[in-house]
Amino acid sequence: MTPSGVARLLLVCHASTPATARAAFPGDEPLDGNGLRRAGAMAPLTLPGRAVRAAELRCAQTAEALGLPAEPEPLLADCDYGRWSGRTLAEVEAAEPEALATWLTDPAAAPHGGESIVALLGRVAGWLAGLEPGRTVAVTHAAVIRAAVVHTLGAPAQSFWRVDVAPLARVTLTGRGGRWRLSHPA
Template sequence: MKSAVVRVQFVTRPFGAASRQIRFGHGAPCPGHEGLSGPDTGEWAGRTLDEVSAEDPASVQRWLSDPEFAPPGGESVSALIARVGAALDGLPPGTHRPVVEQAVVRAGVVHALELPAAAFWRLDVRPDTTTTLTGRLGRWNLQLGRPLDP
């Protein structure tokens, strides 16, 4: 008996050409995949990392080192991983191609490979790329080594 396969091809958004500084978001939506929306950064939304660091360096350091710490009014890395993981585990068989923020890809890979939450910040996800996870029988695989286009 063949089991149904779920394939998720995360497509990351490109950085805007006019934007030199990345700003915290409000959890950009992912139409058709609500659990795959971007992280909710609460009161930090709309501000740059430099701006928040200048005002509250201790909180930024804690956010980058403690997966349970959430920005004021926002979501922790652990909560993001749990939310994205639940969304992945609830996908029906077939191929899904959500356009997501880089943090969602990190969270998906951490969940899929059952990595510790601290690994989240150790994963580099390039903008305007595709990362593929395949799953069946309650287990996920990460596809690496995509061939170069000629």
């Protein structure tokens, strides 16, 4: 049982998609065959408490495969990659090398016309601040999980790119009074 006033959050990254395999900026796409198989093979998540997910199809399919009746949460949406959505990193680098370099070094930049890393960090921090005590499992995106880890550690925004989150990775955070800790899953 979670002590009164403590929030325990299990963040689960969605399973792999065609964009994952292509190293592309994702759009709203389904899981690929490998992602569906791997998510279905994982033990169902049966934590007591609330289950939420990002609204994108890949998160809905992952939650379903994990046996989670998760409600959509708009603040868990993936980073908005603007005009880069659907394009591979190599394609963007070939077409817009300066813009990509700026985006990878300046977390306040959004040369793609979408959301900056600073804006993503703020959105995720706001969601964490509003999370009620108790247990929550959230199926979301690698970028959202990175942002949650950066926020939890109080790390500078530039450290966003130093956090790797693989498909189906799990990260546990515990929080109380607006202060979060990275925890070992129980």
